[in-house]
Amino acid sequence: MSTAASHDPERLRRPSGPRSLTLGETKVSFVPDGSVQLTARGWLPDAPDEVWTTHADHLDADGCFAAGVGGLLVERGDRALLIDAGFGPTAFPVEPGTPVGEIRTGGLVEGLAALGRTPDQVEAVAFTHLHVDHVGWAWQPAPGSDRPAFDQAAYLVAEPEWKQRDLLAAHGTSPEMVAALAPRVRTVADGEEVFPGVRVRLVPGHTPGHAAYVISGGGRRLIAFGDALHSPVQVGHPEWRAYPDHDGAQAAEHRRQLVAELQQPDTIGFGIHFADVVFGRVRVGPGGPVWQPVDA
Structure with missing residues (x-):
């Protein structure tokens, strides 16, 4: 088993609800938008078929990863940043023959409200990358409005991601979506502090300008690594590329580095698609590195 969640194995088969941690004066909260099924064999095409017998605990009844979709709210005092x-609001049925199963999303604004925030209280939305499941509420009109939910926020995008935005159409982010984002985009650089205690780290591979965000406080740090990893099972197999990776070799190298870094003391990871174990640390078990959920 590649994830230390044996106390509640069902957590690996369901998307996460709201979860929060504190890092000193900073509070970080996963804000669910909904869920998407990712077919194991389609999403991780390099994994041998027999692996899914060993790792059946990661799969739902349809043989899919139950991946969450949403954002990470970072709060410090009265200020708030949203990552992704x-x-x-989306509902797609299963499309046979594709690596994506059923998609049901649209709950992020309600999730923010449950945390006591409205979209206009979010000063910036920082994107790990610009795939459609990370930019939805930033470009499409909010229900009952003709404006995006985060109309008053700055949109922070890693400079190489924005520079190569013409490549996004191949992954579903249309020119119309990009045009809707453009007036609010501010590009950011590797190492830049974009919010108190939050710094950009470039980890290209999944997309040309994919970024992680390192959040520090209270003697701990959290690495929000976006789609550098899609499932806890990749922690033990960073060589397994994800179906939409732009540069598989580069993505794998960054996964290896990330898995090693997440083994360091006082370091937590945030995997936005990691079922109901979105916060965790990496520990080395008898079979290699494993994802260990962190709930406080």
């Missing part, structure tokens, strides 16, 4: 903006 979910898919937005």
